[in-house]
Amino acid sequence: MTRVLVVEDDPQLVRALVINLEARTYDVDAAPDGATALRLAAARQPDAILLDLGLPDMDGIEVIEGLRGWTRVPILVLSARNGSEDKIRALDAGADDCMTKPFSMAELLARLRAATRRSDTAPPAAAETALVTTDEFTVDLVAKKVRRGGRDVRLTPTEWHLLEILISNPGRLISQKRLLQEVWGPTHGSKTNHLRVYMAQLRRKLEADPSHPRYLITEPGMGYRFET
Secondary structure: OOEEEEEOOOHHHHHHHHHHHHHOOOEEEEEOOHHHHHHHHHHHOOOEEEEEOEOOOOEHHHHHHHHHOOOOOOEEEEEOOOOHHHHHHHHHHOOOEEEEOOOOHHHHHHHHHHHHHHHHHOOOOHHHOOEEEOOOOEEEOOOOEEEEOOEEOOOOHHHHHHHHHHHOOOOOOEEHHHHHHHHHOHHHOOOHHHHHHHHHHHHHHHOOOOOOOOOEEEEOOOEEEEOO
């Protein structure tokens, strides 16, 4: 049975989440604050964590950083903060996905299923998987080659670096800031036009319909993800 840790200080929302998760055969633990969340995560070893950023004893970002010191468990952030900055900070700290309150329970459950499915099927060294295959193209991370329709696809070093980061984190939302800093350096964290240009080039080379991408997905104002 899949175990979920709900980290939330709103009793009504906790109750709604517990009812909906248990109705779908999840095993649920709940923590009202960050300290309890870190203790329960270590003791109960959940398969996924639903985390509110606005906790009474510490910021949710601190909880993510504490968890990422020892576990790769999927973390889905639930935030009442409308601005993208906090979500970007959460993603940079190691969160796997973000949703803004109020949210659709159906969408939350779908994202939770996707997160746990990726976690269940990922090999121990997912970031080092040699070959990634889609219906449209194949990427060899060791040989640093891309093939589509039986032919090699020529990528620039920058295009390759972007693709490599995204493909090494399948299904995970990677923030614009992280991509910019890893590809262009720490002084380029705000130059989002760089990303738009190079992501458009990658889509033209890899997607069947670049204007409606299937694999290289944009989360507006937040970042990009690779979906298989």
